[in-house]
Amino acid sequence: MNNFKKAALTSLVLAGMAVGSAQAADPTAVVVWTGKVPAINAGDTLLITGLGGDLSPVTGTLAPNIDGTFVSPTLLLESHANDGTAEAPVVGALQAATWTLKAAEIAYAGSPQLDQVAEVKINGEVVAVNAALTGTTDSIGVTIAQTQALTADVSGQDVQASVTLLATSI
Numbered sequence: 001m002n003n004f005k006k007a008a009l010t011s012l013v014l015a016g017m018a019v020g021s022a023q024a025a026d027p028t029a030v031v032v033w034t035g036k037v038p039a040i041n042a043g044d045t046l047l048i049t050g051l052g053g054d055l056s057p058v059t060g061t062l063a064p065n066i067d068g069t070f071v072s073p074t075l076l077l078e079s080h081a082n083d084g085t086a087e088a089p090v091v092g093a094l095q096a097a098t099w100t101l102k103a104a105e106i107a108y109a110g111s112p113q114l115d116q117v118a119e120v121k122i123n124g125e126v127v128a129v130n131a132a133l134t135g136t137t138d139s140i141g142v143t144i145a146q147t148q149a150l151t152a153d154v155s156g157q158d159v160q161a162s163v164t165l166l167a168t169s170i
Helices: 001-023
Strands: 046-049 075-082 091-092 097-108 118-122 137-146 158-168
Touching: 046 091, 046 158, 075 158, 097 118, 097 137, 118 158, 137 158
Parallel strands: none
Antiparallel strands: 046 075, 075 091, 075 137, 097 158, 118 137
């Protein structure tokens, strides 16, 4: 009888485990926020700002396609005289500048893709890294795009794009 009780108890435990594993699993999700800390560094005589002389960091959002391609919305920047110092900038009058693209970076899940093609436009003109916008102006609109579908599966990954610009006074 004692062996019978042990066998029955073991059977009940195993049956309970089988019933538990037959239940549907609850879904889970991972939600992630990422971002690069934007920076606007004042020069001695010139200052880059957002629209209307706003000194707040200029940021935008991306809506990439499943193949990794995207076109960013246009971000607006202005060049102003710096009526203060580089350490304590004071926004002065709009001032025409030469705008140079110093860097354009795109990362999927924190890493660049080998076949990515970043295209930066300033005022609608495609500008290469270390090249300047044709002519001078006191305000620009900047976009970055990943123009080529990626061979790697980047669906579900975070994408981040950044552009570094240099404004020099005339």
